[in-house]
Amino acid sequence: MASEVTFRVQRFDPKTDREPRFKEYRVRNEPGMTVLDGLLQIKAETDPTLSFRRSCRSGICGSCAVRINGSSRPCCNAQINDNIVGGRLLVEPLANFDIIKDLVVNLDAFWGKIRQVHPWNESGEFRHTGKALMEVTADDLSEIRKTEGCIFCASCHSDCEALRSNRDFVGPAAIVRAYRFMHDPRDRLGNKRLDELKARTGIGVWLCAICGNCGESCPKLIPTNECIASFKNSWFSENKAPDGLKTTAENLEKMGRVYELDEFALRMREKLGLPPLTPNNAPKLEPILKKKGVAK
Numbered sequence: 001m002a003s004e005v006t007f008r009v010q011r012f013d014p015k016t017d018r019e020p021r022f023k024e025y026r027v028r029n030e031p032g033m034t035v036l037d038g039l040l041q042i043k044a045e046t047d048p049t050l051s052f053r054r055s056c057r058s059g060i061c062g063s064c065a066v067r068i069n070g071s072s073r074p075c076c077n078a079q080i081n082d083n084i085v086g087g088r089l090l091v092e093p094l095a096n097f098d099i100i101k102d103l104v105v106n107l108d109a110f111w112g113k114i115r116q117v118h119p120w121n122e123s124g125e126f127r128h129t130g131k132a133l134m135e136v137t138a139d140d141l142s143e144i145r146k147t148e149g150c151i152f153c154a155s156c157h158s159d160c161e162a163l164r165s166n167r168d169f170v171g172p173a174a175i176v177r178a179y180r181f182m183h184d185p186r187d188r189l190g191n192k193r194l195d196e197l198k199a200r201t202g203i204g205v206w207l208c209a210i211c212g213n214c215g216e217s218c219p220k221l222i223p224t225n226e227c228i229a230s231f232k233n234s235w236f237s238e239n240k241a242p243d244g245l246k247t248t249a250e251n252l253e254k255m256g257r258v259y260e261l262d263e264f265a266l267r268m269r270e271k272l273g274l275p276p277l278t279p280n281n282a283p284k285l286e287p288i289l290k291k292k293g294v295a296k
């Protein structure tokens with residue numbers, strides 16, 4: 001049975017507005033309607049000036065992501081009835097981006113970060129066998145498939161706490177992309193993707209606070225935390241951790257977060273017997289890591 005719901009939608013027109021503002025619309029809510037259906041109804045019947053992106057309406061193209069009640073996701077994948085709070089539903093543009101108009105954001109920075117990690121196979125020599133005919137094993141495929149489903153919706157980028165504090169951070173989607181190619185046996189660049197990035201920006205993956213938001217917002221259930229932790233772990237084994245830990249500690253403090261909440265940090269503390277990580281403590285970690293043979 002149809003009912004009514006109020007959509008509170010953030011509006012911003014750079015030609016006339018100095019700041020974003022909110023406008024409320026009554027939406028006819030029929031069973032099965034998605035948040036995108038509601039926006040399409042507003043545009044068709046109430047306010048043709050409302051701008052938003054959409055294409056497939058099937059959760060495939062990734063273009064319709066917005067923040068619904070503060071959490072980012074493709075809005076064609078979100079039922080209205082699952083998202084009503086106190087008779088209303090709040091719709092805002094993705095965060096960590098500049099707004100072009102209303103719910104449309106400028107994704108250049110997102111695509112720029114994806115490009116930075118060389119999202120293609122750098123082939124030329126084969127890492128596994130060196131044979132002319134490349135063997136891709138079932139294990140290789142299962143690693144690739146973990147991340148292959150990314151639809152580049154940028155929801156993870158929008159909900160990323162580290163990006164909120166520093167937009168130079170590479171961001172979860174680019175890390176996921178790097179992971180995908182790093183585990184492809186036809187690729188020879190591997191981990192160097194993020195090494196190069198760290199050399200250029202001085203940040204790399206260490207700014208991540210393991211807040212877990214990226215995993216929660218991903219509509220494709222990609223294990224983003226696992227991808228990030230795998231890069232951190234590999235740097236531990238390559239003795240590049242001490243600098244990274246300092247970056248992590250400084251950023252966690254800037255964000256007002258407690259290192260003890262960081263799952264990766266807890267594992268490392270347990271494994272290596274590290275003291276609590278704070279920016280002041282970070283230099284003290286180096287001798288401990290050296291003693292444990294983790295750093296040179």
Ligand code: SF4
Nearest residue numbers: 160208209211212214
């Ligand atoms: S876990 Fe790291 S990359 Fe993911 S949203 Fe949090 S800070 Fe960003």
Ligand code: SF4
Nearest residue numbers: 150151153154156218
């Ligand atoms: S990792 Fe998930 S949330 Fe991030 S861009 Fe890809 S599909 Fe979207």
Ligand code: FES
Nearest residue numbers: 055057062064076
């Ligand atoms: S319109 Fe394509 S994912 Fe929503």
